[in-house]
Amino acid sequence: MSPASRVVETVFPPRLGTPFRWLVASSWTTNLGDGLMMAAGPLLVASQTRNPVLVAATAVALQLPWLLFGLVGGAMADRLDRRVLVMAMDGARAVVLVGLCAVILSGQVNIWLVMGAMFLVGVAEVFADTTTGTLLPMLVDKSDLGIANARIQFGFLTTNQLIGPAVGAVIFAAGMALPFIIQAVCVALGVVLVSRIGTPRGPVRDHVETHVRQDIAEGVRWLGGNKPVRTLALVIVAFNVTWAAPWSVLVLWSLERVGMDEAGFGLLITASALGGLLGTAAYGRVEKRVPLATLMRTVLACEVAFHLAMALTTSPWAAYPLMFFFGAYAFIWGTLSQTVRQRAVPTEFQGRVGSVYMLCVMGGMLVGSLLGGLIAHQWGVTAPWWFAFVGSGLTLVLVWRQLAHIAHADEEATLAAG
Numbered sequence: 001m002s003p004a005s006r007v008v009e010t011v012f013p014p015r016l017g018t019p020f021r022w023l024v025a026s027s028w029t030t031n032l033g034d035g036l037m038m039a040a041g042p043l044l045v046a047s048q049t050r051n052p053v054l055v056a057a058t059a060v061a062l063q064l065p066w067l068l069f070g071l072v073g074g075a076m077a078d079r080l081d082r083r084v085l086v087m088a089m090d091g092a093r094a095v096v097l098v099g100l101c102a103v104i105l106s107g108q109v110n111i112w113l114v115m116g117a118m119f120l121v122g123v124a125e126v127f128a129d130t131t132t133g134t135l136l137p138m139l140v141d142k143s144d145l146g147i148a149n150a151r152i153q154f155g156f157l158t159t160n161q162l163i164g165p166a167v168g169a170v171i172f173a174a175g176m177a178l179p180f181i182i183q184a185v186c187v188a189l190g191v192v193l194v195s196r197i198g199t200p201r202g203p204v205r206d207h208v209e210t211h212v213r214q215d216i217a218e219g220v221r222w223l224g225g226n227k228p229v230r231t232l233a234l235v236i237v238a239f240n241v242t243w244a245a246p247w248s249v250l251v252l253w254s255l256e257r258v259g260m261d262e263a264g265f266g267l268l269i270t271a272s273a274l275g276g277l278l279g280t281a282a283y284g285r286v287e288k289r290v291p292l293a294t295l296m297r298t299v300l301a302c303e304v305a306f307h308l309a310m311a312l313t314t315s316p317w318a319a320y321p322l323m324f325f326f327g328a329y330a331f332i333w334g335t336l337s338q339t340v341r342q343r344a345v346p347t348e349f350q351g352r353v354g355s356v357y358m359l360c361v362m363g364g365m366l367v368g369s370l371l372g373g374l375i376a377h378q379w380g381v382t383a384p385w386w387f388a389f390v391g392s393g394l395t396l397v398l399v400w401r402q403l404a405h406i407a408h409a410d411e412e413a414t415l416a417a418g
Helices: 003-011 018-048 052-077 082-106 111-139 142-174 178-195 212-225 227-247 250-257 262-289 292-312 316-344 347-379 383-399 402-407 409-417
Strands: none
Touching: 018 052, 018 111, 018 142, 018 178, 052 082, 052 111, 052 212, 052 347, 082 111, 082 178, 111 142, 111 316, 111 347, 142 178, 142 262, 142 316, 212 227, 212 347, 227 250, 227 292, 227 316, 227 347, 227 383, 227 402, 227 409, 250 262, 262 292, 262 316, 292 316, 292 383, 292 402, 316 347, 316 409, 347 383, 383 402, 402 409
16 A cells, blocks of 8 residues: 555545545535635735725625524525535535636726625525535444544644635735635535535435424424533533633734734734644544543633633743644534534434534624623723633533533433433
8 A cells, every 4th residue: 555545544544434535525625715715805805995894894794694594504404405505505606706706807896796795605605514514424423423523624724724824815916816716616626526425315304394494493492402412502602702702802912912913913823723733633532532521521621721821921932832722622622512413413403403503603703702892992902811711611610510411412312212
């Protein structure tokens, strides 16, 4: 076996199957394109306007679809052929990007066209991303969901967070439309790769005679009736509120409290991404050696300690390793919480329950960001870290015992059914 083949076999164990490899290839490819937009999108907006309200409104246009269509996207994932739905939505996203490129090349681009394109891309992403998250549990065994999620997260970190933004900024300088052309190609290639996945044809439910509203209500009721999964959702809301509060003013904290310059702030984000690479790379070994409940408690305790350390920090040389530490445990938590949920939720509810979780994430971040700005305005840029420390600490104390049930929610559900 060649060295390259050995690397492939190590990163993607044969037991995960060929369809999983196609899914990962699609995820990594589309994430590379999305990473290009992370830098090129704001640069395109700034080339059209310097009005801070319009700049912020364009960012909202990309995120707002999650709040407007998230639950509908989850319901559609449980009603339709999931593979076909992902292909259709990514195909629509590629068409919008091609249209944006044509407008840019024609010289007729303006902020309103950019804002409209961002909104349409965001709508397609809601349906594509929600449905993509339901494919993984259909392709690998429950026992392998942890390592499978870690592999997808690894690609997200490298392509979307590290490589994509840096390359996108450089390419944008060479040609305004170029990064969006490449993104369209990446998304289209993702469609081709997803088409190779051999999932059963048709929807996961044999008979769909209900209205979408009923499907959404049924999914919410299922989540509300499953205590471990419901508690995990509440934990995610609380910890996203406490995390987003200081994160929303992180740039001010780094400039005013720690004394960094703009380049130093960029290195903070890079440090967290590098830590994330370590966390996702080590996840498989960690999950094998540490009981899930212990791992969940440890990671959340790390979050509480991180907030306290950042509240006390005044040196850049302390902030960088702390951000590396944050990235390592945060991506372990992201992989772990998603794996626990996917193991516990029945296949026919994966889309709807997953969309509720995304609302928890986005809603928690929205509330946390607003609180962070208000707290920093009233008591200074360090105050949100103290809010996060107290809030996350109290939440952890309240759910400490419940984490054992959350970690093994799938086993409890199986025993109850038996």
